[in-house]
Amino acid sequence: METTRQSKVSRLLLKDLSEIFQKESRNLFGGKMISVTTVRISPDLGLAKVYLSVFPSQDKEPTLKLIKMNTKNIRRILGLKVGKQLRIVPELAFFIDDSLDYIENIDNLLS
Template sequence: MESTRQQKISRLIQKDLGEIFRLLARDNFPGFLITVTKVNITPDLSLAKVYLSLFGAGSKEDIFSRINAHKKEIRHQLALRVGKQMRVIPELAFFIDDSLDYIENIDNLLKS
């Protein structure tokens, strides 16, 4: 069960990372839309698990590996945005959120 503080920090990180990915996608990930679907943060606020939905033409694994390669830059941009509100900026761990693919698969199975 997440505390109120964890929930507030999760929402703050989700909002700011969404904006960061929107700006980064223009230069580093052309043709892709990256959406932050969920952020879970540990009770000590040291690790944030960030779930991403990737939309676009091309390999999701390639884009995901490029996102992980830019992890330091993304964390730095996050620190510039939330540095006044948080004492320590959490480490970021990215995961692909495949729930939309799962829902689409179930929908296709129900139609057939």
């Protein structure tokens, strides 16, 4: 069960990480469209699991590898944005959110 503080921090991180990926995707990730779908934060606010949706979907794994290589830079930019609201910027763990692919697969099977 998520506390009120956890949900507020996760919404803040979702908003700011979305802005970071929107602005930095051209420079860091070759212009791929990356959307932050969900952020789940640990009870001690030390770890944030960030779920991403990548378009085009066939380039997911190389893009995720590139994002993981740039995690330190993304966390630094995030720290500049949320430094006044949070005492400690959480560690970031990135994962691919494949729920859209699952929905598309179900639609294809039904039609």
